[in-house]
Amino acid sequence: MYAEKITKKMASIHPAAYLCYGLIAWFVVTFLIYPNLNIYYEIFVKDGRFSFEAAEKLLSSERAMRSLYNSFILAVSLVFTVNLVGVTLVLISEYFDIKGARVLRLGYFTTLIYSGVVLVSGYKFVYGESGFMTKLLVHLFPSFHTTWFHGYWAVLFVMTFACTSNHVLFLSNAIRKIDFQTVEAARNMGASTFYILRRVVLPVLKPTMFALTILTFLTGLAATSAPLILGGAEFQTITPMILTFSNSASSRDLAALLALILGLATLVLLTVMIRFEQKGSFMSVSKVKSELVKQKINNKLGNLAAHVVAYFLFLLYIIPVVLIVLFSFTDAHSISTATLNLSSFSLNNYMHVFSNMTAFKPYLVSMGYAAAASAAVVALALAASRILHKYKNGWTAALEYALLIPWMLPSTLIAIGLIVTFNTPRLLIGNSILVGSVWMLLLGYVIVHLPFTLRMVKASFFSLDSNLEDAAKNLGAKSLYTFMKVLLPIILPSTLAVLALNFNGILADYDLTVFLYHPLYQPLGIVIKNSTDAQALADTKALTLVYSVILMIMSAVTLYFVYGRKGRSS
Template sequence: MSIEKIKEKLATINPTTFIFYGLIAWFVVAFLIYPNINIYYEIFFKDGKLSFKAAEKLLSSERAMRSLYNSLILAVSLVFTVNIVGITLVLITEYFDIKGTRILRLGYFTTLIYSGVVLVSGYKFVYGENGFMTKLLVNLFPSFDTTWFHGYWAVLFVMSFAGTSNHVLFLGNAIRKIDFQTVEAAKNMGASTFYILWRIVLPVLKPTIFALTILTFLTGLAATSAPLILGGTEFQTITPVILTFSKSVTSRDLAALLALVLGLATLALLTIMIRFEQKGNFMSVSKVKSELVKQKISNKLGNIAVHMLAYFLFLLYAIPVVLIIIFSFTDAHSIATATLNFNSFSMSNYMNVFSNSSALKPYLVSIVYAATASVTVVVLALMASRILQKFRNKWTVILEYALLIPWMLPSTLIAIGLIVTFNTPRMIIGNSILVGTVWMLFFAYVIVHIPFTLRMVKASFFSLDTNLEDAAKNLGAKSFYTFTKVLLPIILPSTLAVLALNFNGILADYDLTVFLYHPLYQPLGIVIKNSTDAQALSDTKALTLVYSVILMIMSAITLYFVYGRKSRT
């Protein structure tokens, strides 16, 4: 292209568009590329010379190597336990004809409205040393060990039930798409219920199960909340050790290297998953699919056993949520002693949260972070999606891949990259230091949520009818006017749904927050985790229960508006 044509092309671009393009380019380079390259330099080229000193320190650190081993053990264990529990839940709710399925769903879907540090703190509140269920077991069995709920088995127990959210959403959706004709044909040939399940239904679900297995493994490998709260000193995994190392300047290189190991493992597993999907060829043999009909279990004993299992799992899921809600209305003494007394019930905890500025502060901090980061990431995704829609060249391809970088890296590596990079003045951010400021966590939230937001918003953009834009252009409308008045209103509902999901995810985040939060502005995730410590005051625990209930309500409302309303249309 000649210089004249380039000048002519540039002259047609609105100055506002130039600003948008420049902003996106700066964000990509400053926060997605530079920190992730710099972390390699800081590890292997300290003082400008190639050095493997950090690797030697890592290999000689018994604590670091033990954390790697523990993370691997946890990840492998979760692959089995989460798949077993998750597949069982989906079969109970979607495949078998079980009485009271609607009630069972309420229990099984609780992990969708509370997760992470809120969920782990809830389980500790119920099963911990001073927990309600522990006290109940002690009353039944006086010699029962009150410190039973900690270490590897406690972490595995909590994460096995907490990690089924993806199964409920994605595997449940996949099983509903199974062609009922193949199931009916096998039944007519005399195949038993469990034979059909094993030989026909589960093989069709293999791609989804494999993808969920990879995600489960990665979740176990990068687990933070459960090992930190329940693991104790005997079961420390990678992320809690990275957190400890990152707080000291002398061991920060070890933290960076451990995060890098975690990142490489993530990339390797994602590559394996992509290769598996490319090689796989899964299709229905029927040209006209029929809707799946729930299957009755003909064997009477088998039917009773499945029903008992279904309601036992319901209790395991529902008890923590119910007890959190109940105890949030009790006084500090009842919470500390895990005892229920009718006279102790009141609204004082809720009134305290909304009337006391210090109690309300963590909630407001989290809302401000969640709102500003969610809006920012949606705006960036809208601008990037618009560029990807209008132009298709090597630069837009590079832009798209760059914006997807956080999807390939664990949040731990992203956090350490930001700490290592922006703990000194950098020209790319105006010679400022971000470490120790409120902006650090804000940028981290935006970075982590960019990939998901981009994929969703981009899908909405590419589903638009191009004739709409052409018609507006023929009528003399400028590009910015066309975007704001014609295109944006069409994609706004799906964009707002993504914004709501991001807001929900940021509100009680802990895994990323714990690395980057400002000490004077503690978000909810930090406050909730601190309340699980043995030395935490009873009043603090009472407020935490209120925070947890409010978060669950907000999550439920968000999920209803994002998913529930769609299912009714």
């Protein structure tokens, strides 16, 4: 009887569905499970025997151990500096009554439209040896050292401002949900502004602050662009060292072991975060919440200090963006000498990028990868979400956990896993070699962006009214027809928003790209990083500034359509 029921159920499934299930299962096993298990084999098995040779080599390598130490020092430092600056930004823009807060917020939000290698290259362009601000400082103080902006402090400075984007997004949202009645009650009892902030406001933000602290620590631990561009020989961290080791076959096991250490640290910290969140109990004591009203700082000296800090931070955020935009319209001589002259302004750089195929190629390559990877990952997430929505059993639970594997691993470990696994023929991919092919980077992008896409698309599926599918089924519609004509149109807006965010994130990616890209097809992230080298030509830097401006415009437009329009409608 049970066998008959199973047979009938299987017969009702469309053959295309079987193909879809098979492809998803193959993808999960081949690219999510196998490479991450194989990396252990590559590290600990030599000539068919278990060996600690890689660990011994790592312990005896002074450079490798120093990079580990530097990474943890950077991560711990960022926890303090990013939280200090991030909380200050949110209080200035959302909690205190600061004049010009709307304008200030625009400056603080600039890290949302340019980040990663674009942001780091921008800061080096402004504060580097031949940068505009460095030239200005030398003019004011003739004995000022032009090589000041490198090493640990430069990396810490740049990453502190780069990593506050999560604070302005998530902490701002959390502070808006604070119950004003609680704040007003404390004020009526005679509490001062800063006492209320310390004892009433900040404790309510603890869950968000804790999550942001863990994310900041992980970001510092896996930092790539800033240490690589600004760290110099004296401050090398884990990821740049992994990149160095992965370029040589003899030291690839060291790269894999370092990546594994990074992955284990990530898993431990995520586990700790989940445990603390489960134990924590944070809630508002008021049953009827009222909207938070911005608080005035009554102390004149305190109010003046808050405004000075607010506008000083605004300048730090906005200066790199303004100078990148201005210099993108100047000639090579102005860029190399960091001088602004009205006669040097023109549209020549932009015309060159869009009229010269050699100059436009990196942009074209990045757009091609971003479009292909975004479409592929959304298609995969749609198919998987459909399965998770339609069937609820042990297999679908296992599928969901498997698809979320990349969320628990740093992109460095994923890249090294792909390299050490697919640098030889594998039966799972038809005895092909993927390392050195254009497909390698595409796979990396799909894998890294899969968890976020799945969670967003799955949420859209589970918000659907189940009666819609039942009604279509009762009218005789097939499952595929129901999905294409009834369900997909409803979830399409949110799916397109996720696709746009993925496309935006892939365009200027460097951290994953640098491990997997094809030398003949260099994406924008690689070209922008190369332009920061001392030997880079001024013409190359000019093109890079144009790339950066275009990327910022695209990011701003994407964020507006994904978030801005929602804000208006609500």
